[in-house]
Amino acid sequence: MKPFRWLISLCLIFLLGCTTGRTYTVFLRYQPSRTFESLEQKFGSTLGIAPFKDQRPDTLHIGRHIPLRGVSQYFKNDPFPLEKAIRDSLSRALSPYGIKTISVSDWDGKPDSLRKIETDSILMIEIKRFWIEGKALPFRTQARTWVHLMIHLGVKREGKVFTKNVEVEKEVTFPRLTLERVEQQVNKILMDILDGFLSNPYET
Numbered sequence: 001m002k003p004f005r006w007l008i009s010l011c012l013i014f015l016l017g018c019t020t021g022r023t024y025t026v027f028l029r030y031q032p033s034r035t036f037e038s039l040e041q042k043f044g045s046t047l048g049i050a051p052f053k054d055q056r057p058d059t060l061h062i063g064r065h066i067p068l069r070g071v072s073q074y075f076k077n078d079p080f081p082l083e084k085a086i087r088d089s090l091s092r093a094l095s096p097y098g099i100k101t102i103s104v105s106d107w108d109g110k111p112d113s114l115r116k117i118e119t120d121s122i123l124m125i126e127i128k129r130f131w132i133e134g135k136a137l138p139f140r141t142q143a144r145t146w147v148h149l150m151i152h153l154g155v156k157r158e159g160k161v162f163t164k165n166v167e168v169e170k171e172v173t174f175p176r177l178t179l180e181r182v183e184q185q186v187n188k189i190l191m192d193i194l195d196g197f198l199s200n201p202y203e204t
Contacts, residue, residue: 021071026062026183028077030089030190036198039097043201044120044157046100049091050107052083052125062186063132065141065177075132075182082130090123090194107154114156126150129167132186134177141177145170147189153201162202166193 062082063075079085091101107113107122114122128148135142151164168189174181 021064021073023061023074023076024179024182025078026075026179026186028062028079028082028085028089028183028186028190030086030093030194031187032093032198033191033195034199036097039094039198040099042155043094043099044155045098046102046119046121047094048104048107048117048119048122049087049101050104050122050124052087052127054081054083054127056082056127056129056131062130063134063145063182065134066136068136068138075179077186082127083125086125086127086190089190093194093198109152109154109161111154111159111161114154114159114161117154117156120156122154122156124152126152130186132182134174134182136177139175141174143172143174143177143181143185145172145185145189147186147193149193151197155202158202162204164197164204166196168193 059081060076061074062077065073065075067073077085079088094101102119104117104119104122107117107124109124126149128150129146130148132143132145135144146167146169148167151166152161153163154161170185170189172185
C-alpha cells in the first residue's frame, strides 16, 4: 500500500508542475516621445498624486502567452505593482518641467474637495484593464493588447475635475512572441496614452 501511495503522490506533484506556467518579468516604464508646452501653467508647480486604483481582476499579472502545446506563460511588470510603475514614470516625466509631485493619502475625486488640497492640482488614475495576450498559431503568434485607464485631474485654480476615459486595443502578429516584443507593445501603448494626456490634460 505504501509504494502505491508514494506513486500517487509523485503523479500529483508532476501534474501540478505541468499545470503551473512560468512567469516572466516585463520592464514597464513611460518614456515621453515629445515635449509638452505650458505644462507648468496647466498643472501648477505642485501636483498631488492620489493613490492609483488597480481595479483589474488579476493584479499580479499584465498578460500571458498561450502556446500551441503546454501551459500558458504569464507576464508580471517591474516595477511592481502596476500603479507604482505608472505613478513613478509620470513623476519622472513631469520633473523636467519644474513640476513637483507630492504623494497624497486620499482624494474623493470631487471638485468641492479641491479647495482643501495643498497642491496646485491633483491626479488619480483608475486602472480598468492592462493586459497583453499572445496566442500561438502555426508559424506565427497573434498578440492582442488592451489598456483602459480613467484619468482624473483636479485643478485647484479652475475649480474643476477633468476626467479622461481612454481605451486602447491593438493587435499585432509576430513570427514569434518574445519578451522584448511584449515590453515594446505595452510600453508603446502606455506612451501613447500618457503623451495624449499631457498634451492636453484638460481634454475630456
